Amino acid sequence: SQKIEQNSEALNIQEGKTATLTCNYTNYSPAYLQWYRQDPGRGPVFLLLIRENEKEKRKERLKVTFDTTLKQSLFHITASQPADSATYLCALDGDNAGNMLTFGGGTRLMVKP
Amino acid sequence: DVKVTQSSRYLVKRTGEKVFLECVQDMDHENMFWYRQDPGLGLRLIYFSYDVKMKEKGDIPEGYSVSREKKERFSLILESASTNQTSMYLCASSTPSSTDTQYFGPGTRLTVL
Numbered sequence: 263s264q265k266i267e268q269n270s271e272a273l274n275i276q277e278g279k280t281a282t283l284t285c286n287y288t289n290y291s292p293a294y295l296q297w298y299r300q301d302p303g304r305g306p307v308f309l310l311l312i313r314e315n316e317k318e319k320r321k322e323r324l325k326v327t328f329d330t331t332l333k334q335s336l337f338h339i340t341a342s343q344p345a346d347s348a349t350y351l352c353a354l355d356g357d358n359a360g361n362m363l364t365f366g367g368g369t370r371l372m373v374k375p
Numbered sequence: 376d377v378k379v380t381q382s383s384r385y386l387v388k389r390t391g392e393k394v395f396l397e398c399v400q401d402m403d404h405e406n407m408f409w410y411r412q413d414p415g416l417g418l419r420l421i422y423f424s425y426d427v428k429m430k431e432k433g434d435i436p437e438g439y440s441v442s443r444e445k446k447e448r449f450s451l452i453l454e455s456a457s458t459n460q461t462s463m464y465l466c467a468s469s470t471p472s473s474t475d476t477q478y479f480g481p482g483t484r485l486t487v488l
């Protein structure tokens with residue numbers, strides 16, 4: 263079955279720097295990959311989607327890349343702010359029929375002022 | 376904006392009790408999902424429904440059942456709650472599309488004593 267790996271260790275960075283989070287997957291070739299943000303005690307919120315035929319996607323300070331050869335997506339937040347502190351989850355379309363997503367375990371980002 | 380609501384933010388129940396978790400979405404989405412989220416284990420799919428009265432088992436359906444009598448409402452039932460069902464429960468909805476972006480509720484933190 264497909265496996266998704268995100269760094270389980272928290273990422274600590276200084277305000278103003280670029281945060282880069284990694285999502286690796288195995289045993290599957292997804293048609294697209296999504297990134298969500300989750301604040302403590304809240305449900306995840308959709309941020310960005312990138313399709314398999316897209317190399318890069320941007321939205322304001324966010325940038326996502328998708329390398330189907332490396333089976334990896336990178337999620338960048340430029341000019342990071344303390345308000346960006348949250349857990350970020352990647353999700354892939356399921357390897358079964360239907361409309362299910364498979365989520366990674368998430369990486370916690372801490373941006374220090 | 377899509378709104379997904381869950382009946383309770385916090386719930387405390389005793390072992391053996393029957394527990395109902397309710398989820399309502401207001402965007403006429405066909406698909407609805409129930410997940411549980413535990414530290415180190417990420418989001419795990421319990422059940423999925425793609426239409427009224429239709430359901431599919433997810434990765435961890437044991438000890439749970441679901442009900443979808445109306446399109447906007449999806450209920451998760453713990454027939455006999457056990458302490459290992461203490462968790463954060465998240466409901467989500469989506470519309471069938473090529474991207475399957477999911478919209479989550481705020482979550483219910485269930486504690487079983």
